[in-house]
Amino acid sequence: VQRVQPFGAIADQIVFREQALERGRNERFAAMVERQSRFVFRVAYALLRNAEDSEDAVQDTFLKLYRSGAWERMDDERGFLARTAWRVAIDRARRLKTVSSDAEALCACPNPESAAIEKDRHATVRRLVDTLPEELRQPLALSTVDDLTSREIAAILGIPEGTVRTRLSRARTLLREKLIALGVQMR
Amino acid sequence: MNERELEKLIDEALANYVPDPRSGIAERVLARADHRGHKVVLAGALAAAVLLMVMLMPKRPHAPAPIQVAVDVPKHAPSVDRPPQLHRARLVRRTASPPKREIFPTPAPLSDEARLLVALVRKSPEQAERLLTFEEPEPIKPLVIEEIEITPLEGEAE
Numbered sequence: 265v266q267r268v269q270p271f272g273a274i275a276d277q278i279v280f281r282e283q284a285l286e287r288g289r290n291e292r293f294a295a296m297v298e299r300q301s302r303f304v305f306r307v308a309y310a311l312l313r314n315a316e317d318s319e320d321a322v323q324d325t326f327l328k329l330y331r332s333g334a335w336e337r338m339d340d341e342r343g344f345l346a347r348t349a350w351r352v353a354i355d356r357a358r359r360l361k362t363v364s365s366d367a368e369a370l371c372a373c374p375n376p377e378s379a380a381i382e383k384d385r386h387a388t389v390r391r392l393v394d395t396l397p398e399e400l401r402q403p404l405a406l407s408t409v410d411d412l413t414s415r416e417i418a419a420i421l422g423i424p425e426g427t428v429r430t431r432l433s434r435a436r437t438l439l440r441e442k443l444i445a446l447g448v449q450m451r
Numbered sequence: 452m453n454e455r456e457l458e459k460l461i462d463e464a465l466a467n468y469v470p471d472p473r474s475g476i477a478e479r480v481l482a483r484a485d486h487r488g489h490k491v492v493l494a495g496a497l498a499a500a501v502l503l504m505v506m507l508m509p510k511r512p513h514a515p516a517p518i519q520v521a522v523d524v525p526k527h528a529p530s531v532d533r534p535p536q537l538h539r540a541r542l543v544r545r546t547a548s549p550p551k552r553e554i555f556p557t558p559a560p561l562s563d564e565a566r567l568l569v570a571l572v573r574k575s576p577e578q579a580e581r582l583l584t585f586e587e588p589e590p591i592k593p594l595v596i597e598e599i600e601i602t603p604l605e606g607e608a609e
Contacts, residue, residue: 274582275564278571298477307473319472330484388465397468406558439461 289336296335297326300345303410307346307420308353310405312360312393321356326347343416350420392442393435400435403428 301322325348329335338344350382357372393401414432418425561569572579 271564271568275567277582278564278567282567294477294481297480301477301480302472305476306469309469315470315472319476319479322472322476323483326480327484384466385460386464389461390468393468395464404465405469408468436461440457443457443460 293330294328295333296341299342301326301340304345304349306409307349307406308356310409311350311353311359311402312434317356317360318353320350321353324354328352343419346412346416346420358374384398388444392439395442396435396438400431400438403431404435404439407432 269315304322304325305318308318308325310322312318325345329345329348334344336350388407393404402421403417405422406412407414414425414428418428420421421428567581569581
């Protein structure tokens, strides 16, 4: 003889289990945020060049992933996060319209590169990177983030891997040319 | 500066091109997410409360519309000694009819408990069956009372 349990008791058991699952889920998500916040920030910064906006992008990225539940189905955590962060940063950059860089702006004098060499050489190089066309600057900036490979950069930017390599090479060549042009002052 | 020194300079400069975030970024992100979550919950609760208030608000009974009397004034004014006549009177009544339902009775959404139960049954029917049923404990054995033997008293036998 079988008897049916009171429905309330079953519902309690189910709710309890659901709550336990939710707690576990939240803990796993928090662990991922701890693990990947720095990486996501740096990906966003590669585009936005502003710490405050990049931190907002990190926030938006994780919130988006949490709401969609996509973070639980990620095969390649790093790649997936990088792509999402990049898209979020693009949206943010569109809204901002003008990207305000944390780096000191080049002066408006006829030859800004000459003015920049007054600062230390690394800062000069970084300012020169900022003067590169975006299509060259973006892969170059991403290549400095946590050893992202050409393949990963290609996936983030949505372009072929070969194109990434070409652009990286062109960016470095252009940078070298600019530095050589400043060669006298660089010594 | 030779080529090698130039490459080295570029590499060193690029290493710091993208800075690290301020310390505690994960905590800030989680705290803000939590704050936003609370905001959403608060907004939801507020909306639910407003909806509940609207639903529970006592409805005023429909008062019948006042009788409207349209009076056509005759083209030629009646003579002073004659009383004014009502040529035509129209009675307009408003009656509020309830909206027609396509399906009667209107299907109600499942409660949280019912939804969870359905989810469980779909996900793991065996587990649901196990939860929903249990073995009846062993039946209670019938009480056996031994027959009472009454031995006749010695005196009665005589």
